[in-house]
Amino acid sequence: MALESPGQQYLLLPVKAGFMFASLLAALGFNLLPWQDVRGVPDLLALVITFWCVHQPRRMGIGVAWALGLVMDAADGTLFGQHALAYAALAYAAQGLHRRILRFPLWQQALHVLVLLAASQLLMLAVRIAAGGTYPGASFFVGSLVAAVLWPVATALLLAPQRRPAEIDETRPI
């Protein structure tokens, strides 16, 4: 089972901090696009935070996730601290579960991620309802589902720079 998971198949190159930063920034940029309707749009920033917490738990932590959450709050005009709280909890859970998650094949990893993302959204929902909001309907959680489906794609893209070819080929571009 362990051999099927892409992270364990062969040794990966060490991750570059610059690439982690760039991927988080790109995900933040995606979230800042002027979405007219939030339903069904995945929270890519949450997905990338989860990804780095699972794959690089020593480098990506709760503090960074919290700070990115604050940025989301300021940009979205939501309750200040709502995303920060949700992302911090998400990072904690992902860090705690990273050994377990990586033992599973990709689609089962995605199921874990779905639960994590939905739980973080549930946290946001609880906070907003405590602050006097109304339940926006079950479609609120569709974004998490879409993000979980994107987990294999994210894995393929974000691990690509760390993959070393099996045979070193000098003429290969990457």
Place this chain on the structure above:
Amino acid sequence: MEHAPPQFFHRGPAPVTRLTFFVLLSVLLMVLDARFRYAEPMRQLVALAVYPLQQLAIAPVSALAHTREFFSTQARLRSENAELRGEKLKDAEALLALETVRTENEQLKRLLAARERLAGDSIFAEIVYAGRDPFSRKVIIDKGGQHGLVAGAPVIDAAGVIGQVTRVQPLLAEVTLVTDKDHAIPVQVVRNGLRGVAYGSGDGTTMELRHMAANAEVEKGDLLATSGIDGVYPRGLPVARVVRIERDAAYAFAKIVAQPVAGTDQHRQVLVLARMDDTPAWSEESGRGARKSGRVKRPPRKGE
């Protein structure tokens, strides 16, 4: 996690400790924001830092919209032009009548020595994007504190009231739509002058006229306009049209549902009106300070 790591594997505080710290910090911030509004300076700082990235994200989308506008077919433009010309003719007549009524009104007011409400300059703005928060109904406009916007200013489009500026950042501002759950606006039924307060219902499309007696004289199709008694919205701006009335003998109040007349979701261009000020005198300094570039100037009124 089952045993503490040796000293030479130093990893800082335990994850649970970190989580507790950041959760407490978030809760503190949220309480400050929701209850006391103390988090505003920090929010503005973060918002300003992320502004370039936000512009970068918005740029391709707005460029696409502008390109589409550019390539709109000539036929459509011509028909629209004819339509607008017709409308202008119609409006001109009404405008002339209005002008006479306004001068008359001003004279009467002067006779009564009533405090003349000063309408300042209005600011033209464009909606950058709709708020992404599914719990509230907000839009972000491209003018902010730098352009002289203040929180509380009413925002209208060609058809009626859209909402109110609720948060001003240096370069952007947040407008809470009339359909937001936390938004209330004092209105008057145009037909008979009955006053009430309309609240957003939170579902994004309708408003509710609350606390009206079950036998209140409101009919389906009635137009609700601002009553102007709150000192924020000028009097007489159309707000919503009543679409449904449920009178249940079991309740003291009728459930009156209205639909906003302004295109809260369709239009890009809006007008931010100067906040009405009921202070008696408009001092020279504040008058000069408020005049900045980028504003649509009103034609000077008589006696100015």
